[in-house]
Amino acid sequence: MAEKKTGFLGSATVGTKGQIVIPSDAREAMGIKEGDKVVILGGPREGSVLVFRVESFDMFLQKAGIGEDDRVELAASHKPTK
Numbered sequence: 001m002a003e004k005k006t007g008f009l010g011s012a013t014v015g016t017k018g019q020i021v022i023p024s025d026a027r028e029a030m031g032i033k034e035g036d037k038v039v040i041l042g043g044p045r046e047g048s049v050l051v052f053r054v055e056s057f058d059m060f061l062q063k064a065g066i067g068e069d070d071r072v073e074l075a076a077s078h079k080p081t082k
Contacts, residue, residue, distance in 0.1 A: 005029040022051070030056075 010023030
């Protein structure tokens with residue numbers, strides 16, 4: 001796996017269907033591969049978003065003290081958009 005990078009990893013343009021392509025440098029740095037699921041959260045500042053690989057988000061929740069039952073409930077409530 002590539003060296004971990006933080007900070008600016010690239011930019012993307014929102015397409016007509018609201019889709020974005022995660023730049024290859026960002027995918028490589030985050031370990032995202034085709035078919036992987038990601039979680040997208042509203043960021044701490046207006047207009048910002050946070051992107052986690054599902055596995056990384058689960059580890060984040062564990063470290064935040066969110067119990068396994070609550071993590072399973074969060075995962076079950078996740079409904080991918082079309």
